[in-house]
Amino acid sequence: MVRICITGGFGFLGWHTACRLRALHGIEPVRLGRADVADPRRLAAAVSASDVVLHLAGVNRAEEPTAVEQGNINLADALAAALRASPRPVDVVYANSVHASLDNPYGRGKARAATLLADAARSTGGSFADVLLPNLFGEHGRAHYNSFVATFAAEVARGGSPVVTADREVGLLHVQQAAAALLDSVGDDEQRVVEGEPHLISGVLASLQATHALYAGRGEVPPLTTPFEVDLFNTYRAASFPQMWPVAPTVHADNRGALVEAVRSHGGTGQAFVSTTLPGMVRGDHYHLRKVERFMVVHGTAEIRLRRLLHDEVVSFTVTGSSPAYVDMPTLWVHNIRNIGDDELVTMFWSDQLLDPRDPDQYAERVDTT
Structure with a gap:
């Protein structure tokens, strides 16, 4: 059985990817947190014992913009050193972003990380799959960190009234589909762009508010006619669990x-x-x-x-x-x-x-x- 290591294994995408590996492939990956990646010996031991590394660790937000750029570079530097120290080739799949082409701290940091990891993986005989992901959403995302969907779901679930300040169309991908794309890319040696489904920010908020009006306290199930509607509903349900249960019908x-x-x-x-x-x-x-x-x-x-x-x-x-x-x-x-x-x-x-x-x-x- 293939041995898989996940950096950022306890984060949003890392948890979903580990769950998918468990459910569909019967694989228990080694999940590494920030402390593990920061410890060169622990990181090197985990990488050397793996066939595949899924590099999902990243910095999305920080008080100082430079910390976002340098944080992503530092994580890649640490993993690159561990790859070069491995006694055998290790395949790498990198959870990159469609925003990596932007000239901002996040884009520059993600792009530089891709270069560092590609050089390290290929120089030691491994493959490097660069998977560019759009905005992700799904169950148990962190409000005010992972996505605006997580923020809206958390606020709506507790009865709040979030406001859209700059409406626009955003490509959205459920995190399980992102995990599927990463796992499908194991062994590939190329860049892959995963498209999101376009939705207006205001439309997402309106859907969550309509769901809340039906579901909270009444337990009525909203229309679930498309995969996106099901995914958004399950995102809201995760934000509302367990505080609204059980529900006593009339x-x-x-x-x-x-x-x-x-x-x-x-x-x-x-x-x-x-x-x-x-x-x-x-x-x-x-x-x-x-x-x-x-x-x-x-x-x-x-x-x-x-x-x-x-x-x-x-x-x-x-x-x-x-x-x-x-x-x-x-x-x-x-x-x-x-x-x-x-x-x-x-x-x-x-x-x-x-x-x-x-x-x-x-x-x-x-x-x-x-």
């Missing part, structure tokens, strides 16, 4: 009994099913890359547990059919549901996708890591 009761609305979807496909679970039994223990999924207990008592992939902290909700409530499973969170009651558990599940047995978007992993 109970309509009369002399016949009670009725609750489980899902109201405003567009796209959907599939619902019901399961029974015996006392003490568990369902789930998996995660999804793109699927929107809802659990609603209609009889019995359950504990729903979730853990963000490649993290340790577990979020837990107790829900019961006597007080109907539902919880949506965010993408890239491992989840399960356990019957903690004394009688049979009846749960309704809904997802936005029709099940495709050839591509179920379901990856096995236990919530409990002990």
Whole structure:
């Protein structure tokens, strides 16, 4: 199995790339943080033990503009030294930017880093793939750092009213697609430009605000008719989790009994099913890359547990059919549901996708890591 090392492995793109490697390729990469890259011996040891280095570490913003330029150059310098110290060739894939051609601190720093890494990789017999990425967005981006989408999603999710100060069209790419492009470039020795999908900044904000109006407190699912709509919705859901869960729908009761609305979807496909679970039994223990999924207990008592992939902290909700409530499973969170009651558990599940047995978007992993 190929051995992969990721610089910037705990950042936004690094985490998503590690998740994709785990889900689709069964590979556990070595993830390096800033302290690892700053330590020449640790960095050299990691690079020497790898077949491929994905260089995702970078500096996007700093108080001093020169720190952005020099920061990206310094990171490349450190990796170049480790590549030259390796006893064998190592292939490099560089997460560059479409802004590398601009004459500003960020562009100059990213362009110079590409030159340094290309020279080091090729001089030792390795390949160098220079992947130019557009503006990235997706689940768990850092507000005010990774992208304006992350900032808008965080502010809208907590009920804020962000303002667009300079509207323009921006090419946007979901971070999982960026990770796919990087992994597809392993072994290539060329430059590759990945195009983003053009969207007005104001249009992105309007979509997030419309989603918030439907979803927050009401749990209504907005139209999910395009991949971009699904990706933007999952970005918003990550920003709203776990604080808005569980959601208790309105109970309509009369002399016949009670009725609750489980899902109201405003567009796209959907599939619902019901399961029974015996006392003490568990369902789930998996995660999804793109699927929107809802659990609603209609009889019995359950504990729903979730853990963000490649993290340790577990979020837990107790829900019961006597007080109907539902919880949506965010993408890239491992989840399960356990019957903690004394009688049979009846749960309704809904997802936005029709099940495709050839591509179920379901990856096995236990919530409990002990």
